[in-house]
Amino acid sequence: xxxxxxxxxxxxxxxxxxxxxxxxxxxxxxxxxxxxxxxxxxxxxxxxxxxxxxxxxxxxxxxxxxxxxxxxxxxxxxxxxxxxxxxxxxxxxxxxxxxxxxxxxxxxxxxxxxxxxxxxxxxxxxxxxxxxxxxxxxxxxxxxxxxxxxxxxxx
Amino acid sequence: xxxxxxxxxxxxxxxxxxxxxxxxxxxxxxxxxxxxxxxxxxxxxxxxxxxxxxxxxxxxxxxxxxxxxxxxxxxxxxxxxxxxxxxxxxxxxxxxxxxxxxxxxxxxxxxxxxxxxxxxxxxxxxxxxxxxxxxxxxxxxxxxxxxxxxxxxxxxxxxxxxxxxxxxxxxxxxxxxxxxxxxxxxxxxxxxxxxxxxxxxxxxxxxxxxxxxxxxxxxxxxxxxxxxxxxxxxxxxxxxxxxxxxxxxxxxxxxxxxxxxxxxxxxxxxxxxxxxxxxxxxxxxxxxxxxxxxxxxxxxxxxxxxxxxxxxxxxxxxxxxxxxxxxxxxxxxxxxxxxxxxxxxxxxxxxxxxxxxxxxxxxxxxxxxxxxxxxxxxxxxxxxxxxxxxxxxxxxxxxxxxxxxxxxxxxxxxxxxxxxxxxxxxxxxxxxxxxxxxxxxxxxxxxxxxxxxxxxxxxxxxxxxxxxxxxxxxxxxxxxxxxxxxxxxxxxxxxxxxxxxxxxxxxxxxxxxxxxxxxxxxxxxxxxxxxxxxxxxxxxxxxxxxxxxxxxxxxxxxxxxxxxxxxxxxxxxxxxxxxxxxxxxxxxxxxxxxxxxxxxxxxxxxxxxxxxxxxxxxxxxxxxxxxxxxxxxxxxxxxxxxxxxxxxxxxxxxxxxxxxxxxxxxxxxxxxxxxxxxxxxxxxxxxxxxxxxxxxxxxxxxx
Numbered sequence: 001x002x003x004x005x006x007x008x009x010x011x012x013x014x015x016x017x018x019x020x021x022x023x024x025x026x027x028x029x030x031x032x033x034x035x036x037x038x039x040x041x042x043x044x045x046x047x048x049x050x051x052x053x054x055x056x057x058x059x060x061x062x063x064x065x066x067x068x069x070x071x072x073x074x075x076x077x078x079x080x081x082x083x084x085x086x087x088x089x090x091x092x093x094x095x096x097x098x099x100x101x102x103x104x105x106x107x108x109x110x111x112x113x114x115x116x117x118x119x120x121x122x123x124x125x126x127x128x129x130x131x132x133x134x135x136x137x138x139x140x141x142x143x144x145x146x147x148x149x150x151x152x153x154x155x
Numbered sequence: 156x157x158x159x160x161x162x163x164x165x166x167x168x169x170x171x172x173x174x175x176x177x178x179x180x181x182x183x184x185x186x187x188x189x190x191x192x193x194x195x196x197x198x199x200x201x202x203x204x205x206x207x208x209x210x211x212x213x214x215x216x217x218x219x220x221x222x223x224x225x226x227x228x229x230x231x232x233x234x235x236x237x238x239x240x241x242x243x244x245x246x247x248x249x250x251x252x253x254x255x256x257x258x259x260x261x262x263x264x265x266x267x268x269x270x271x272x273x274x275x276x277x278x279x280x281x282x283x284x285x286x287x288x289x290x291x292x293x294x295x296x297x298x299x300x301x302x303x304x305x306x307x308x309x310x311x312x313x314x315x316x317x318x319x320x321x322x323x324x325x326x327x328x329x330x331x332x333x334x335x336x337x338x339x340x341x342x343x344x345x346x347x348x349x350x351x352x353x354x355x356x357x358x359x360x361x362x363x364x365x366x367x368x369x370x371x372x373x374x375x376x377x378x379x380x381x382x383x384x385x386x387x388x389x390x391x392x393x394x395x396x397x398x399x400x401x402x403x404x405x406x407x408x409x410x411x412x413x414x415x416x417x418x419x420x421x422x423x424x425x426x427x428x429x430x431x432x433x434x435x436x437x438x439x440x441x442x443x444x445x446x447x448x449x450x451x452x453x454x455x456x457x458x459x460x461x462x463x464x465x466x467x468x469x470x471x472x473x474x475x476x477x478x479x480x481x482x483x484x485x486x487x488x489x490x491x492x493x494x495x496x497x498x499x500x501x502x503x504x505x506x507x508x509x510x511x512x513x514x515x516x517x518x519x520x521x522x523x524x525x526x527x528x529x530x531x532x533x534x535x536x537x538x539x540x541x542x543x544x545x546x547x548x549x550x551x552x553x554x555x556x557x558x559x560x561x562x563x564x565x566x567x568x569x570x571x572x573x574x575x576x577x578x579x580x581x582x583x584x585x586x587x588x589x590x591x592x593x594x595x596x597x598x599x600x601x602x603x604x605x606x607x608x609x610x611x612x613x614x615x616x617x618x619x620x621x622x623x624x625x626x627x628x629x630x631x632x633x634x635x636x637x638x639x640x641x642x643x644x645x646x647x648x649x650x651x652x653x654x655x656x657x658x659x660x661x662x663x664x665x666x667x668x669x670x671x672x673x674x675x676x677x678x679x680x681x682x683x684x685x686x687x688x689x690x691x692x693x694x695x696x697x698x699x700x701x702x703x704x705x706x707x708x709x710x711x712x713x714x715x716x717x718x719x720x721x722x723x724x725x726x727x728x729x730x731x732x733x734x735x736x737x738x739x740x741x742x743x744x745x746x747x748x749x750x751x752x753x754x755x756x757x758x759x760x761x762x763x764x765x766x767x768x769x770x771x772x773x774x775x776x777x778x779x780x781x782x783x784x785x786x787x788x789x790x791x792x793x794x795x796x797x798x799x800x801x802x803x804x805x806x807x808x809x810x811x812x813x814x815x816x817x818x819x820x821x822x823x824x825x826x827x828x829x830x831x832x833x834x835x836x837x838x839x840x841x842x843x844x845x846x847x848x849x850x851x852x853x854x855x856x857x858x
Contacts, residue, residue: 042783
């Protein structure tokens with residue numbers, strides 16, 4: 001039994017300690033917003049926020065998260081910060097195929113939580129662990145900048 | 156900017172950004188089984204025996220003997236087996252599938268199966284192949300005379316490698332039988348391709364097969380023909396098990412065994428007389444891999460582009476797509492054009508050097524103009540905006556000044572800049588649209604005044620849901636919110652053709668615009684109405700004849716000029732992209748953000764192709780770059796902000812002036828990048844990708 005806080009709720013998982021967090025989130029908790037793109041920590045599609053830090057959930061073993069606090073896109077999408085990011089991404093049509101997007105949004109949150117006024121270079125660094133094959137990154141970088149500007153006080 | 160170009164919120168934005176959009180792997184059905192493919196470990200062998208372990212209840216092994224229709228996948232030529240027969244032709248060829256309720260148990264069974272092979276000698280190197288799947292040639296003028304009369308003939312060979320689409324969502328499908336029918340759903344570009352293939356493999360009537368596209372996480376050509384193969388394999392399994400079967404590839408499987416861009420070798424012999432280019436004799440070789448898939452049409456497009464954007468009166472082009480015992484290649488954004496555009500742009504750069512000119516100066520002398528003949532003796536019917544694009548790039552980058560500045564550099568860090576100019580023929584090559592596809596699109600107006608778009612084109616991220624709805628809403632003069640479109644389901648939508656060849660918006664969008672105009676005229680308040688439109692070729696087109704390779708291969712062309720600036724660290728051989736600029740003419744953008752997103756995304760894939768996306772097979776014929784740790788695609792820190800501008804050049808026969816867009820931005824990045832590397836390194840280069848290792852080789856060779 002592994003106890004942790006998932007999207008503001010205390011939960012208990014019956015998964016084994018050596019199971020992947022990614023698989024447990026998708027299969028046991030039906031959190032399908034967490035995407036599987038490589039299972040090797042290279043693409044970032046499965047990003048979640050673990051105790052305030054962005055992690056690839058494919059590289060986290062369940063045994064590691066006892067007592068931790070975890071946020072996935074499903075928990076994040078009800079927040080004002082999400083609304084600001086969603087609006088900014090929409091304004092520049094930064095979402096194409098969408099498969100990287102839940103991870104990208106959580107990466108955006110982690111950038112802005114650390115630094116509410118990031119430079120372009122800092123934004124690029126902050127999303128460099130999240131691959132996007134569609135956009136060339138321009139629009140995503142721009143969207144995070146727009147959210148930073150428009151979301152004064154949110155972060 | 157035209158009114159229609161003003162961007163709107165994309166139809167699928169809310170679902171995707173919130174993580175609510177369901178991709179195929181997010182669907183779970185009752186009693187669903189999971190499948191994994193057992194693949195050949197040999198590049199060429201006869202299978203002499205398959206030893207199966209005892210199977211637990213509820214687990215099945217599915218192979219060629221379970222194919223109730225024909226054991227062939229309907230692509231263009233029907234040579235790809237659904238499951239291997241007596242021989243295997245490449246490492247990774249599917250032999251059988253194990254299906255069952257628990258993935259781990261499926262994998263255990265898979266590992267317990269023993270295949271006994273009788274080895275045969277594979278052909279891996281395309282130069283050693285004696286089997287040409289396809290062989291085309293065409294000519295105009297008199298190339299023999301031009302070569303004979305030349306002061307000199309410059310002869311060079313250029314090489315390009317594999318490129319993997321690397322869509323973020325791996326391949327995946329679900330098949331399920333119901334009431335004597337078979338449904339296949341999942342990640343795909345072309346529902347009707349899958350539909351035809353599954354019907355043939357199962358031996359079903361077409362009405363007994365249903366195909367539904369799920370939200371698709373990128374495709375770039377990689378989900379054009381490949382899902383037809385996987386769909387047949389899964390449908391056969393679902394029929395045998397009489398249960399739903401889901402197969403989702405893992406990344407390694409996807410990188411190793413799905414179709415990629417064809418590696419190429421292009422040899423150019425260029426005749427020069429009195430300082431003028433008088434002819435080109437071009438030989439193109441594409442590695443098809445073990446089966447034909449889409450190689451015929453990929454090769455055709457490559458050959459048509461072989462002389463680039465230049466007026467070459469004496470031209471001979473010959474090309475072969477050859478068989479090797481390697482993974483079958485297929486469609487990837489650009490579809491044969493990136494290979495030959497790379498070669499022709501590089502050969503022009505090298506000729507210019509021989510003549511003591513800058514490459515731009517030479518290229519400008521030969522750029523085609525409106526009214527000129529195309530390579531295949533068709534016609535450039537419309538304005539060719541390359542001169543103003545070159546001027547704009549020069550304004551943005553100080554290109555001509557930098558080319559001079561970067562000559563003869565010394566020191567550790569050396570800069571370079573390069574330029575490419577190119578087109579992309581819009582839509583299907585040749586007469587395919589008229590003779591084969593015969594697209595149909597429909598609008599259904601509901602009693603409440605909402606309108607549904609019914610077309611088989613899929614949104615894989617490129618935004619077709621949004622642009623289709625914008626065209627229909629604007630033509631009808633109703634709100635964008637009143638027009639909607641679902642993911643295509645072959646039970647509900649007509650066959651408006653595949654989502655390929657930069658055709659959807661130009662061709663099917665045009666049909667929808669016509670349908671909307673008709674609906675507006677016939678609009679009856681409170682009544683349900685259906686309008687259907689069929690494709691007809693524009694009158695101005697000179698019909699293309701494939702046998703002679705003559706005529707208009709495309710009704711029109713999208714145009715672009717790219718420039719890329721680099722800085723090479725001669726100590727570490729690393730290269731930094733300092734800037735990348737692209738001017739694009741795709742007609743009128745139906746949505747500016749969407750078009751900018753297409754241009755930027757395609758441009759970066761092109762830069763990846765040029766600089767880092769190295770993939771090859773080993774001595775056993777296995778793809779060795781099978782993870783994102785060693786098949787490197789660009790991240791956000793690998794490039795600065797890409798500068799992309801849209802030049803307004805409306806296409807009179809496209810909806811709102813639009814023409815093909817999706818593929819264009821990938822086509823020219825490689826020659827611009829490699830020319831920049833030449834500029835920095837001060838030597839001629841002949842291959843793409845040009846990686847850090849290649850740079851190191853040049854630097855070490857110099858010592």
